Amino acid sequence: MKTSTPLATLGPLATLGILIILVLAPAVRLSAAEPADDNPFGAAPAEGAKEPAAPAKPAAAKPASAEPQEKDPIVLTVRSTNPKSADQLVWAARTVLDVNRADEAKKYLKQLADQMPAPATLAALEKEFGAGLFVRFSGEEKLQPEGKQIADAVLAAAEQARNDPARLDALIARLADANPETRRMALTDLKETREPAAAAMIRALADPQRAAQHAAVRDAIAAMGPVAEGPLLAALDASLPNVKSQVIASLGRMKSRAAIGQLMRPLADRESPAPVRQAAEEAFRQITGAVPNSGEVERFLTQEVRRGLTDMLAAKDDGQSVKLWTWDEKQRTVVAAGVSKPAALRRATLRSAQDLHALFPESSESRRLWLTALLEWAKSESGLTAVPPLSQKDVKNQAAAEGAGPLEDTLAFAMETGHDAAAIGALEVLKGVGNDRLLAGGAGEPRPVVRALRNPDPRVQFAAAEAIIAWDPTKAFPGSSRLVETLSFFLKTAGTRRALVGNPRSDLAQDLAGMLKEMGFDADTANTGESLVKRAIATPDLELILISDAIDGPPVKDLVQQLRHDARTARLPIGILARGPKLEDLTRFAADDALTLVFPRVQDKNGLAIHVRRLLELNGGKGITPDERIQWADAALKYFARVAGDANHYLFPEVFAQQSAIIHAMWFAPLSAPAAQVLGMLGSPEAQRALVSLASQNDQALPPRRAAAAAFAIAVNRRGILLSRGEILAQYDRYNQSATLDKDTQNVLGSLLDAIEAPSRTKQ
Numbered sequence: 001m002k003t004s005t006p007l008a009t010l011g012p013l014a015t016l017g018i019l020i021i022l023v024l025a026p027a028v029r030l031s032a033a034e035p036a037d038d039n040p041f042g043a044a045p046a047e048g049a050k051e052p053a054a055p056a057k058p059a060a061a062k063p064a065s066a067e068p069q070e071k072d073p074i075v076l077t078v079r080s081t082n083p084k085s086a087d088q089l090v091w092a093a094r095t096v097l098d099v100n101r102a103d104e105a106k107k108y109l110k111q112l113a114d115q116m117p118a119p120a121t122l123a124a125l126e127k128e129f130g131a132g133l134f135v136r137f138s139g140e141e142k143l144q145p146e147g148k149q150i151a152d153a154v155l156a157a158a159e160q161a162r163n164d165p166a167r168l169d170a171l172i173a174r175l176a177d178a179n180p181e182t183r184r185m186a187l188t189d190l191k192e193t194r195e196p197a198a199a200a201m202i203r204a205l206a207d208p209q210r211a212a213q214h215a216a217v218r219d220a221i222a223a224m225g226p227v228a229e230g231p232l233l234a235a236l237d238a239s240l241p242n243v244k245s246q247v248i249a250s251l252g253r254m255k256s257r258a259a260i261g262q263l264m265r266p267l268a269d270r271e272s273p274a275p276v277r278q279a280a281e282e283a284f285r286q287i288t289g290a291v292p293n294s295g296e297v298e299r300f301l302t303q304e305v306r307r308g309l310t311d312m313l314a315a316k317d318d319g320q321s322v323k324l325w326t327w328d329e330k331q332r333t334v335v336a337a338g339v340s341k342p343a344a345l346r347r348a349t350l351r352s353a354q355d356l357h358a359l360f361p362e363s364s365e366s367r368r369l370w371l372t373a374l375l376e377w378a379k380s381e382s383g384l385t386a387v388p389p390l391s392q393k394d395v396k397n398q399a400a401a402e403g404a405g406p407l408e409d410t411l412a413f414a415m416e417t418g419h420d421a422a423a424i425g426a427l428e429v430l431k432g433v434g435n436d437r438l439l440a441g442g443a444g445e446p447r448p449v450v451r452a453l454r455n456p457d458p459r460v461q462f463a464a465a466e467a468i469i470a471w472d473p474t475k476a477f478p479g480s481s482r483l484v485e486t487l488s489f490f491l492k493t494a495g496t497r498r499a500l501v502g503n504p505r506s507d508l509a510q511d512l513a514g515m516l517k518e519m520g521f522d523a524d525t526a527n528t529g530e531s532l533v534k535r536a537i538a539t540p541d542l543e544l545i546l547i548s549d550a551i552d553g554p555p556v557k558d559l560v561q562q563l564r565h566d567a568r569t570a571r572l573p574i575g576i577l578a579r580g581p582k583l584e585d586l587t588r589f590a591a592d593d594a595l596t597l598v599f600p601r602v603q604d605k606n607g608l609a610i611h612v613r614r615l616l617e618l619n620g621g622k623g624i625t626p627d628e629r630i631q632w633a634d635a636a637l638k639y640f641a642r643v644a645g646d647a648n649h650y651l652f653p654e655v656f657a658q659q660s661a662i663i664h665a666m667w668f669a670p671l672s673a674p675a676a677q678v679l680g681m682l683g684s685p686e687a688q689r690a691l692v693s694l695a696s697q698n699d700q701a702l703p704p705r706r707a708a709a710a711a712f713a714i715a716v717n718r719r720g721i722l723l724s725r726g727e728i729l730a731q732y733d734r735y736n737q738s739a740t741l742d743k744d745t746q747n748v749l750g751s752l753l754d755a756i757e758a759p760s761r762t763k764q
Contacts, residue, residue, distance in 0.1 A: 074099045083108060086117045090125055094133055102142035109137065109146040119157040126158035162193050168200035175216040187220050191227075195323070198228035199334050202235045206243045206332040218246055222253035229258050234325035234334040236262050243332075245279040252283025260287060261304050265355040268297045298363075301356040305369045308349030312376065313418055315342040316620065346377040364409070371399060371410040372417075375425030399429045408438060412448040420457040427452060427463035431470045439468065439477040446479030453482040456570035458540065458624055461486050462632050469639045475651050484654035487636035488661040489540055489568065491675075493629040494668055498541040499523045502532040502559070503548040503577075512546060515605045519612060528552065529559040537568045540629055544615050545569075548601075549578040549586060557589055560596060573615040577601045594618065630670050637665065637674035644681035656682060663690045672704035680711030683719035688712060689727065695748055696734050698741065705748050713755040720759055728756055 070076055075096055083092040089112040096104040117125075126134065137143055138151035161167070174186035190197040201221045204210050221228050228250075235247045236259075248266060251259040266272050267280035284291045292300065321338035324347060328335050339347070350373045357370035378395040399407060407430050414422035430438070430449065441447050452464035465486055473480070499521040503509035506527060513523035521543070526532035530553050536542060545563070549556050556576060563569040576598045578586045583600060590596040595618050602608045616623060640662065643650040659682060666675035676694070679687035694700060695708040721728070735749040 072099065072101065075101055075104055078104075083111075086112060086115075086121050086125060087128060090129055090133070093137070094129065097136075097140070097143075102140060106143050106146060109143060109150050113146045113149050116153065119160060122154045122157035123161035126154050131155060131158070163196040165200065168193065168197055169204070171197070172201060172204050172213060172217060172220075175220050176213050183216070187223060190220060191224055194224075194227045195231055195325075195336070198224055198231040199325075199336070201228075202231055202243075202247065203333040205235075205246045206238065206240065208242075214246065218250050218253070222250045225254055226256075226258075228254070229256050230323065230325040230336075231334045232256070233259060233262055234327050236266065237327035237329075238332070239329060240332075241273040241276050245273075245275040248276065248279040248283050252279070252286040255287050257287060259283070261301065261352055262355070264292070264297045264301055265359060267291070268294060268359050298356070298360055298366075301352055301359070302365065302369065304352040305349060305356055305373060308345060308352060309369070309372060309376070309417065309419065311345055312342065312349065315345050317342050343380070346373075346380060349373050350377045364406075367402065367406050368410050368413050371402060371406060371426070372414050372419055372422045375399060375410070375414070375429075376419050376422040379421040379425040379428075395425075396429055396432075399425070400433045404430060404434045404438060407433070408448050411452065415448070415452060415455055415460070420455075420460055423452065423455065423457070423460045424463045427460070427467050431463075431467040434467065434471060436468075436471040436473040436477070439471070439473055439480075441478035444478050446482070450477070450479035450482060453479070453486045454567045456567050458571070461567070462490070462635075466635065469635070474649055481654050484658060487639060488658040490629065490632040490636045491658075491661040491665040491671070492538065493540050493626070493633050493665075493671075494522075495626045495630050495670060496522045496541055497543055497626065498539055500526065500532065500536055500542055500545045501547075502526045502529065502545065502551045504528070504550050504552065505548075508548070512602075512608065515608045516546075516612070518605055519609060529554040529556075529562075532559065533562060533566075533569075536563060536572070537566060540568070540624075540632075541626070542569070542572060543623055544573045544575065544612065546575045546577060549576060549582045556586070560590075560593070564593070571595065571619065573597075573618045575599065575611055575615050633665060633671050634674055637662070637671060637678055640678045641674065641681055644678055656684070659684060659686050663687070666690060666694060666704075666708070669701060669704060673707040676704070676707045676711035677714075680714035681718070683715035683722070685722040688715050688722050691715065692723065692727070692731060692752060695752055696731070698745055702744055702748075705745075709748050709751045709755070712752060713758070716755045716758060721756060723756075731756065 070079075078092045078095050081088070081092070083089050089108045093105040093108040093112075096108070134151040134154045137147040140147055168190070171186045171189050174182050175190075177183050177186070190201070198221055201217045204213055204217050221232070232247050232251055236244060238244050238247070244266065248263065251263070263280050263283055266276050267284065269277075272280070281291050317340045320341065322341055322344050323336050324339045324344050325334050325336050327333075353366075353370040353373035356366045360366045374395060407426050411423055411426040411430065414420075414426060427449065434449070438447055438449055441450070449464050449467055452460050455461055455464070465483060468483055497520055499513075499516045501509045501512045501516070501523055503512070503525070504527050506525065509525035509527065513525050516523040522541075524535050526535050529551055532545070532547070532551070536545060547556055547559060551559065554562065560574055560576070563572065563574065572595065574593075574596045576586050576590065576596065577600070578598050579601060583598065587598045590598050597611070597615055597618065599611050599614075602611065640655055640658070643655050659679070662675050662678050662682075663686070665671040666679065668675075672694070676691060679691055691708045691712040695705045695712060697705065715722075723731075731749075731752055735746075735753055738746050738749050
């Protein structure tokens with residue numbers, strides 16, 4: 001059966017003829033259908049005779065579901081071709097779409113989507129019609145979902161066909177063909193394939209069996225220009241000198257300024273094979289006109305690393321990925337992966353830092369910069385959460401091999417420059433390789449690890465506390481009170497998300513607090529700047545602060561500065577709600593504070609939600625989760641229990657001054673048992689009173705009450721009964737009144753009396 005021919009395959013005159021015939025065809029058919037007369041023999045009527053009127057015909061009823069009669073000649077023409085094959089359907093969809101008939105085009109695309117041809121056919125469609133048409137299909141709203149479905153399938157198939165290794169290898173082989181036109185066409189096709197073609201050519205350079213192609217490949221890859229730079233720079237990590245020297249030669253021929261930094265090590269490394277060094281020297285002459293000396297290499301790489309570390313602080317993840325090329329030694333080729341822009345920047349900075357340290361290992365600055373870049377990269381890759389700790393074992397081993405001194409130096413540098421991830425990583429490694437000698441300060445000044453307890457980043461604070469706890473010091477050291485204060489602050493968690501609202505008008509503050517409550521925050525309010533600061537430093541659960549420009553005592557600008565100078569609030573996102581005339585002034589004030597936003601006063605929850613989301617995004621998703629805070633508090637209680645359990649060994653009287661924080665933690669269910677244990681070890685009157693109080697509360701869960709009763713027995717055993725006579729009698733009354741209560745409650749209350757009576761029984 002002969003298939004219909006697409007209109008696109010006909011000549012312009014033939015196409016015009018078809019359109020004319022189709023337009024005229026209805027009139028011709030109507031003329032043929034008209035009766036000449038009523039004479040059955042067909043004789044003409046007599047001259048002057050009147051033709052009889054034709055009998056009236058009833059109008060045919062139009063079905064309710066019938067479509068309106070199509071009148072567009074283009075649509076009718078396309079329909080008449082009866083498109084069936086993939087190329088015919090695409091042609092048909094394009095033709096009717098060109099006359100603004102998306103509804104008709106959608107039908108053809110649906111036919112194509114229903115049959116979904118093989119990848120080879122789809123790739124041929126892209127080659128025949130061009131990628132632009134399918135991008136158009138994907139973007140036209142009236143063609144969805146079929147338009148995007150077809151476009152995605154076609155473009156993916158075309159990409160796969162272009163990147164097919166067999167195709168690329170065939171093109172690369174033609175680069176050495178005797179026919180210059182064959183070589184030119186092969187290079188053109190390779191250029192159109194872009195980076196995958198460059199990767200394929202690098203794979204050819206790494207194959208000794210294709211040595212006959214290498215000269216032509218070097219010329220071709222150099223001719224590709226900047227598009228080949230990424231794969232070529234990644235190939236500089238190849239271990240084979242022949243591959244590396246050829247890659248360097250290609251970079252030199254294309255005068256790649258992006259390669260300058262990565263050519264420094266092949267040039268200056270004494271262990272570089274002679275062909276590699278010579279290739280690097282020639283590349284520098286081609287790119288810069290001169291070969292740098294050792295001092296210039298060190299200065300250049302140092303500047304590169306410092307610039308990269310500075311850029312890291314401002315880098316934001318906008319959700320867009322960039323292509324990062326790396327060398328795969330096993331496959332002897334380069335591979336690409338999509339990573340975030342900050343991740344790509346960290347990797348590039350680490351590369352420069354590794355080269356700097358390898359070339360100048362005796363330099364304390366090169367070691368410091370390298371460790372900072374290494375730990376910043378590794379910790380960011382594994383996650384900032386200090387639990388679990390740094391996961392890359394090879395990184396930990398590399399850093400640990402440098403020793404405690406360089407790591408302490410790196411910690412100080414990382415905190416000074418604001419590289420929190422590197423500081424956390426340094427502390428985690430120091431935890432394993434350091435000891436309490438790192439706590440002994442000179443002239444009474446705290447060492448970097450102790451200073452880290454006051455770092456603005458809570459994760460740095462906790463990592464420092466963990467390191468000190470691991471070293472298990474038994475005596476006070478310069479700044480030792482900071483350890484207890486930091487751990488006590490963690491104990492104040494309630495495991496919730498909290499916000500704070502500052503406004504001199506209580507009604508407006510409460511309105512905002514109510515909106516925040518609907519967003520999942522427990523919100524507190526303050527009417528003065530002073531009370532706001534007190535509330536802000538009272539809890540580790542605070543995630544953001546909203547302040548009205550009308551607040552006073554101190555005013556809003558001074559208030560923000562005060563919050564920024566306290567480690568407990570230095571990294572909190574702050575939103576200033578400003579009115580008309582103050583909006584511009586406060587916006588200028590907040591311009592230099594990356595964690596402060598100024599926005600107009602909001603009227604509803606939706607408006608507030610937008611601003612809250614913007615505020616939380618300011619810290620780059622590094623907010624502390626409730627689970628983290630609970631883990632920190634649990635670790636603090638375990639340490640306090642250790643110290644309180646052996647007061648003669650641990651000379652830290654500061655722990656006894658934190659009873660209120662420990663008692664507060666005991667009333668929070670997840671921390672109740674470990675907090676009760678600490679209070680039992682302390683055994684003070686306040687501790688015994690708190691333990692008895694919790695154990696006697698019938699509305700509390702049974703496990704915390706049992707833990708409190710057991711801890712009370714420990715307290716009495718260690719320090720005797722320190723309750724007043726009235727408190728003891730009240731406890732007997734509670735037990736006597738429990739006759740109607742459940743047996744578990746009676747047992748808990750009875751165990752309290754057993755502990756109270758234990759000293760008397762011992763004396764007897």
